[in-house]
Amino acid sequence: MTAPLRLGTRGSALAMAQSGHVAEALTAATGRPVELVEVVTAGDKSTAPVQRLGVGVFVSALRDALTAGEIDFAVHSYKDLPTAAAPGLHVAAVPPRQDPRDALVATNGRTLAELPPGARVGTGALRRIAQLHALGMQLEVAPIRGNIDTRVARVLGPDADLDAVVLARAGLNRIGRADVITETLDPMLMLPAPAQGALAVECRADDQDVIEMLALLDHEPSRAAITAERALLATLEAGCSAPVAAYAVLAEGEITEEGDVIQEIYLRGAVISPDGTRDLRLSRTGTPADAAEIGKALAAELLELGADSILGQDAQAGPGTQQLGSTE
Numbered sequence: 001m002t003a004p005l006r007l008g009t010r011g012s013a014l015a016m017a018q019s020g021h022v023a024e025a026l027t028a029a030t031g032r033p034v035e036l037v038e039v040v041t042a043g044d045k046s047t048a049p050v051q052r053l054g055v056g057v058f059v060s061a062l063r064d065a066l067t068a069g070e071i072d073f074a075v076h077s078y079k080d081l082p083t084a085a086a087p088g089l090h091v092a093a094v095p096p097r098q099d100p101r102d103a104l105v106a107t108n109g110r111t112l113a114e115l116p117p118g119a120r121v122g123t124g125a126l127r128r129i130a131q132l133h134a135l136g137m138q139l140e141v142a143p144i145r146g147n148i149d150t151r152v153a154r155v156l157g158p159d160a161d162l163d164a165v166v167l168a169r170a171g172l173n174r175i176g177r178a179d180v181i182t183e184t185l186d187p188m189l190m191l192p193a194p195a196q197g198a199l200a201v202e203c204r205a206d207d208q209d210v211i212e213m214l215a216l217l218d219h220e221p222s223r224a225a226i227t228a229e230r231a232l233l234a235t236l237e238a239g240c241s242a243p244v245a246a247y248a249v250l251a252e253g254e255i256t257e258e259g260d261v262i263q264e265i266y267l268r269g270a271v272i273s274p275d276g277t278r279d280l281r282l283s284r285t286g287t288p289a290d291a292a293e294i295g296k297a298l299a300a301e302l303l304e305l306g307a308d309s310i311l312g313q314d315a316q317a318g319p320g321t322q323q324l325g326s327t328e
């Protein structure tokens with residue numbers, strides 16, 4: 001009998017749902033049983049704003065457990081992973097990405113356009129705060145954090161004090177609460193966080209057996225999209241509270257004379273000042289094989305337009321000075 005593989009996971013409803021899903025997929029693909037091992041991270045223990053807690057607050061304890069050999073692999077929300085590579089670890093699979101868009105949960109079934117001036121909208125992510133202000137709707141943005149249920153309760157719970165909250169659609173989907181969504185936001189208005197809706201399945205870089213098994217879960221188009229989005233994020237590296245958005249879509253482009261369909265990748269990126277007054281948004285297309293180059297090139301164009309002055313002085317210092325973590 002083969003021993004079960006140990007999957008380290010946070011204990012939140014979202015993390016358990018994500019890990020459970022990956023565990024099932026792996027068992028289905030390999031026949032190997034998988035056991036969930038709960039790991040408590042600094043992000044779970046603290047109620048301080050994520051921006052203040054800094055980089056990788058939800059991932060470092062999982063990574064420590066991996067490195068120590070206490071678990072065999074871990075599943076992260078990809079958007080929570082810092083862009084810097086983790087020494088000795090390897091993202092062995094990017095499963096098919098879920099819906100990357102943000103969603104609105106509002107009182108009285110309202111959509112974004114139906115919110116009156118002065119409506120109070122909750123979100124803790126600078127990327128969302130900036131884009132809400134950029135709409136020019138005179139919305140009041142309330143900083144909130146906590147797990148998904150806590151945030152939804154600020155709108156729909158007995159002590160509700162907000163008109164709406166903005167959340168990732170993927171998170172609501174995964175915990176079975178998509179029914180509370182009143183509008184799925186157009187990515188052109190609310191561009192998602194880099195890698196939103198995607199998972200990263202990580203193991204030790206020298207664990208060849210596990211790497212081979214996890215490779216069965218990898219979805220190449222999802223990986224290409226995430227590669228482009230994260231290359232943009234890494235190139236813009238500016239600090240852990242940066243209001244940076246990126247969204248890549250793979251599409252079938254032109255048909256060659258031989259009848260082959262050319263695969264295209266379309267990447268849109270944005271850097272927006274938290275008050276919404278400075279708003280840089282650009283797009284670029286290319287082939288999926290060049291995903292990383294497209295992300296880097298789009299970031300370079302944003303920097304040329306002054307993204308560095310929105311992101312702060314340290315954007316100029318280049319990679320390695322400070323890592324971008326999730327502010328979502």
Ligand SMILES: NCc1[nH]cc(CCC(=O)O)c1CC(=O)O
Pocket residue numbers: 077078079080166167168169170171172195196197198326328
């Ligand atoms: N740290 C917050 C976080 N990290 C991952 C998700 C779920 C969506 C995803 O997997 O991208 C969320 C919730 C949210 O942004 O509303």
